[in-house]
Amino acid sequence: MPYTTYQIIHLIGLAAIAIGTGGMMANGNNRKIFAIWQGVGLLVVLIAGFGMLAKGHLGFPHFAIVKTILWVLVAALPVILRKLKAPLSAAIPVWLALVGILAWLGVTKPVLW
Numbered sequence: 257m258p259y260t261t262y263q264i265i266h267l268i269g270l271a272a273i274a275i276g277t278g279g280m281m282a283n284g285n286n287r288k289i290f291a292i293w294q295g296v297g298l299l300v301v302l303i304a305g306f307g308m309l310a311k312g313h314l315g316f317p318h319f320a321i322v323k324t325i326l327w328v329l330v331a332a333l334p335v336i337l338r339k340l341k342a343p344l345s346a347a348i349p350v351w352l353a354l355v356g357i358l359a360w361l362g363v364t365k366p367v368l369w
Contacts, residue, residue: 272297
């Protein structure tokens, strides 16, 4: 598959994560459905991300390690915030900051150490 196809699949996975995470944080009745969407999105992002690394012949650089750790944090964020009883108004900026850092890492591919 071309690199661009992996990028599009990666962005579709990000949309699924956003839908799932938003639904889980909104305390609705269908938390299980939103958790499934978040999980599917995370899996799609993971597979497409590693596909892009392979297609770009990048190996497993440091920025990819940091991104993987941050994605685990994004996945756990709804549960963490629910346990801490954090208001949704605090959760949204945290989620956006994490996604912004992830986007910066993906676009710039910095050498971190």
